[in-house]
Amino acid sequence: MRFRILGSIEAHGTAGRARLAGARQLALLSTLLLNTDSVVPTDELVDAVWGDAPPNNATSALHTYVSRLRRVLGAAEPDAEARLTFGAGYRLRVAPDELDVVVFRELVARARAASADHPSDAAADLRAALALWRGPALAGLSGRVLRAHAARLAEEHTAALEERIAVDLALGSAAELVEELRELVAAQPLRERPRGQLMLALYRCGRQAEALRAYRDGRELLGAELGIEPGADLRELHEQILRGAPELTLARRAPRTACRNDLPRDVPDFTGRTDELRRLLAVLPARHGIDADPARRGGAAVVIEAIDGMAGVGKTALAVHAAHRLAEHYPDAQLFVDLHGHTTAQAALDPSAALDLLLRAIGVPGDRIPVDPDERAALWRASLAERRALVVLDNAADTAQVRPLLPGAPGCLALITSRRRLAGLETAAVLSLDVLPQADAVGLFGSVAGRNRTAREPEATREVTALCGQLPLAVRIAAARLRTRPAWSVAHLADRLRAGRTELSTEDSSVTVAFSLSYRQLSDDQQRLFRLLGLVTGPDVDAHAVAALADLDPRAADRLLEDLVDVHLLQERTPGRYRFHDLLRRHAEAIVARSVPEVERRAALARLVDFYLHTAHAADLLLYPQRPAIEPDLTTAAVRVRTLADETAALAWFDAERPCLLAAQRVAVEAGRPAQVWRLAWAMNTFCQRRGHLADNLEIWRAGLAAAVELGDLATQALAHRLLGHACARVGRHDQALAHLGQALSLAERTGDVQDQAHTHRILTAAWAEQGDERRALGHAVEALRIYRAVGNPVWEAMARNAAGWLHARLGEHDAARPLCEQALAMFRQHLHREGEATALDSLGYIAHHTGWHADAVTRYEHALALLRELGNSYEEAHTLARLGEAYAALRRPAEASEAWRQASTLYRAQGRAAELAETLRRLDSIGQQTG
Template sequence: MIGRFGLALRQARTLAGLTQEQLADRSGVGVRTIGGLETGSRGDPRPSTARRLADALGLDPQARGRLLAAAVDDPVSLAGRDDLPGDLADFTGRSAEIDRLLAVGDGRAVVIEAIDGMAGVGKTTLAVHLAHRLADRYPDGRLFLDLHGHASAEQATDPAVALEVLLRALGVPGDRIPAGLAERSALWRAELAERKVLVLLDNAASATQIRPLLPGSPDCLALVTSRGSLADLDGAQVLSLDVLPEAEAIALFAGIAGAERVAGQRESVAELVRLCGLLPLAIRIAAARLRSRPVWTVAHLAGRLRDGLTELSTGDRGVAAAFSLSYQHLTPEQQRLFRLLGLHPGPDIDPHAAAALACRASHATERLLEDLVDAHLLQQHVSGRYRFHDLVRSYAATAAATDPDRAAALTRLVEHYLHTAHAADRLLEPHREPFPLEPATTGRPPTDPAAWFDAEQANLAAIHHLASAQGRHTQVWQLACALDVFHRRRGRLHGALTVWEAGLTAAEALDEPAARSRAHRLLGHAHARLGRHEQAVRHLHQALELAEHTGDLLAQAHTQHTLAWASERQGNNQLALDHATEALHLYQKLALTRREAQALNAVGWYHALLGEYEQARAHCETALTLHRGHQDGAATLDALGYTLDSLGYIAHHTGRHTDARDYYQQALTVFRDLGNTYEEANTLAKLAAAQHSLGAPEQAGDCWRQALRLYRQQGRRPDADRIRHHLAALAK
């Protein structure tokens, strides 16, 4: 079977008009090797061989990236990756700085170009422009990472966290990333040793933050920007970027406002850019304002700036004047939305959240958002999502501090995310017991709940933190409930732990036994998933004690079910069976057939783990009958998937490997339909074992590799190690 690389190589060679012999002469790779790759008699080549072939073919960066990506199993490989933000079409000036920065490298040492300077001076714009100019020199990838150094020291990205992001961008799986900063830094340099990669590290806090992130290869380039001085960054060529020369500032203003708007007004333009402090960001905003006001002259605009408007908290009058002028010439509705957006704690916002914040209809709010984009006070980085530039965010937050609607707007914002998350959660798992929640006054359920959770996860975390900091205890534990299914299905183990730690604190502050029991149970579940067995058991027993004290049979049943799962994780299958049996009796007493089916499957599963396969089959087949007896099949898909998986395990361990394969394939379909990548990985691993027992090593290897990728992505190291052992044995 011809692999992806072989097919890609043959296509690229044919397009280049080369024979295999000619390609061998150019690359130094043997003609038999090339032939073997193209016919499938050889496996994927080593990275160095793939790069030699790509170089010999003379491919453009995109085609080269596709060819190198085909040489590895992991589809998240770096090859040709380009994370750079877009270059500005109206980039102006900085010719001397560009000439200096373009003269990079002598081939003997890693190239480090550091650009520092004040906020708004254009460091990132220049670095991005330069990176695009240099892109062809670094065909193996162009990476971009915002280090958030403009924020407080507590908010700046920790170097260890930054290294994890960079290593994952290189395709390094989570289970290979060490915990220590020094070890991560060493692995980062090793991964770049044979690659030509450009890394743009934006908004650095200090040289201390940057040093562990620097490549070690002379074939790589690190571009660094920072508001603070980077003179102590050893080995770096430091460019301290000043404001624009007046001539370039005038050219920038004219290029944005339009040559016809500034014709014959050079002195007025010169005064205006000086009033903007010659700062590129301020000049851009002022020029956009002139362009949108056809009856204004440059002198009129300069006069308005000269009057002196509210300053930014940075104390830089030029920037404050530009922002204030833009703000003052918004309509009252636009001004109000601009201020309220300054309250949002997350990285971006969609029109529905903005509408809740402003207490307006979504379509009207979207028009206002687009107005703010036109005024250069808001950015639309992705269709339908909006964010501030850092300095504009600061200004908006300052303006929002005295808004009389501040408290009510924050309440609306928290309630919007809570109710939308709750609605999305109900779509993901309709028959999960709901938590008490006041009816929503605005908003609507997302059409694709999993995609909504994926897009909003950073905002949801920020809102949850905000609610916790403000003592909104009810919303804190409710939002934790609404996020639980999403975290579980996506394998977001640490995210679940974080929200439930805060959720338990909130539930205890409310002193509501039902909320406390639920919080202890789900926090225990989160600990168990992370292998923290002592903490898991402690919280689960506290949950059970609270449920027994209040006589809440349903909460007792849920907790017994979770205790069974936690006991299995500890390796105590008999105790797991005891807890699952107790859960079954409670669900039967409550006459909850869906829950009874889940508990029957759990009892059957633990019998199977104990080698008691007849009892196991009887319980699981009864569970399957109950699941399929419900007409609303979608509502029970999760539990159906678990039951099919259990029956596959039983069949496999009783020698019925064909039945096992069929059950596992059905379970796999269920989990994939649900986006439950956590259980998808588990079922793939079991399906591989069944395929192997059926004498299908190729199919087994494919399933194991798919499972391995998912385990790596989820940081599940023990599971990944187990699969690697199977693959190694298969290779022998």
């Protein structure tokens, strides 16, 4: 969405403009927007909406206004209602780029940071910021609170306007500013800064007498109105104008010279990068109007494009290719400087030496080039003031090396490449290159190796590019190796790459050398972390896991991870999740294997596995607090645990870490730590069952059972057999399920653990029901209920009651089913067991549907769905959706039935539940034929 408060209050979504009505609704929205993404207490909102005269039922009335605002926003954007939430107050979630005042402040802040070194960029940002204003902020609203906000925003607008004028003055636009400044001074005659700007503009236009008169007028007005003299800055400017101070005159510019083209040869077989090229070729000209008449270009900003990425990703090739395509638009100079920021044989080029090269390239004689680096930079910027020049600064080490080399004039373009993200260049547009998409990698390989050879072996070609990680340098080297060996097939090259027999290097380039250089340029702490990350077997990690792996504070781990991202030795595809490129992973694995002692490697992995185990255990207790706790085993002296706030955070953590937890269990297996292995399975069980990760659940409990047998503990073996049996039953492996559950029951009887016996009977209930034998399943449910009642466990008793009721209903015995499920529902609610409550509601919905009460069934199912979605239990959600569709179909509401079945089929497909998916699709097809 887009929200606007810099003028009239507006909200726009994909469906158009929101129909905001009434001063109170506007006041409510404005207050929420002024506190973007923060919880605003109810009393503050009441104060903003009603001021000093709130109604007696202000809290209730506010709730009504919030509900109306949700509906209004939802009409403009379908998902907007969910943005406005309650929790100790109200919060409206708005992304930074969705609110005009936030964008305005970001542009102003960026301009302030750039004003000294890049005034053209600063001017462009300030113009963009001021263009967001459509009139006075919060227009049409009154009230003490909002008036104060409006006054502050008006001051911000005035300050930005004055800063834009100051930058324009620095760029030499004095004549164009005089009339604007006269109007500004007339509107705010007591404000000294615009009066001083008017004086300076008049002076630079050769109108010294008028500049002095503007000062006298201001001095007289201040004396008459306030009885004071002008401030020190205004008095000093007056004195400088009186004596004609040279510092008030803009620096002179160097004369133009003939065009010079220093660009390297373009890559003849350049492939891919279509989107990136489109951005460079289309967006850059639009930003500074290179097709426009120079006299009309005004104060448009220099364009700075920083291209970064990992070693070998093709930064220089893209920059040079784009530069050749853009060269005609920059007729005065096309320059290229290799800054050697990441070169093996040569130190990084000093900025002063680079400036010497650049100045000589545009025709400045050597004897006119100053020795002082700052003076060189000033001469460089002045020399390009009226030129259209393209400058490629390749292989930059960091921001400090680049900053003095940037042109400061309109009509110039700087393309910078670096392995490091140049975050310090505030005015630069950053283009981070990733590896090539597969199709482009295949195309590059074919263009180098020969398309006839690759066309004969398309599968092998795709495999080779995958083994190269689709990294352009690696793909190009592999293709060149194939081209020089006519006897090889592409498949043979793939075999050699897979076996590690073909190094990705040629006479003048090597992937390993490129990676090694990047590694050597790291600090000691960064190198240590890079090495240890080579031990990680999961697909990615977060800072908390890395803190455990490296025995660091999480903040230190986060800082080092971001350092590695900045130099493109790590990728951050998802915020807070870090991963290697495949080739870099192999590089890190090789380094850690040869340079870190085994005892240190084992200790680091033990810390990592302990982190996953203990955090998973804590997260599992948040998901299922009624579950019996099992003490997680410690293998290290101390363990780091990530603190998770609530059930939602726990579920999100499990979702993000699922493959890492599976990898951690495999590490524990390889390390010979069976206690950790089965406890990890236990900690993941609830999550896997709720989310329907059936194959994962089978895998973790196979490992868990093997670990339990290795430990020799009968109670642990019984638990593992029981939960592995449940996992087998859910994937349709019924014989294996019954065998494991029989073992579990036998072991529970041997140990005399009656509660474990009841748990096993409850799982046998589910296993027989999965096979369609409801009568035998009912027998196990009744036995589980008997034991649970005897041991006094009300939550488990409620589960057994609901299971028995459900099975009676499946057998058509609805009169017996209903009281059991109603009793279970009451018990679940009494003990705040929401998952049990959802299953009981689902059972009652089934009973209502099969006894002709279809509307009641819909109500029950919808309540169950709401609870299941809160819990993130998508496994049971799929079942309930399928049954809800049946109830809607019985009510002759085919659209709702189809929607429920479509949602169910999506979940069944994601969970790999083929039988349920087939049945749901059959129902969808059937109802489609009826309504078609």
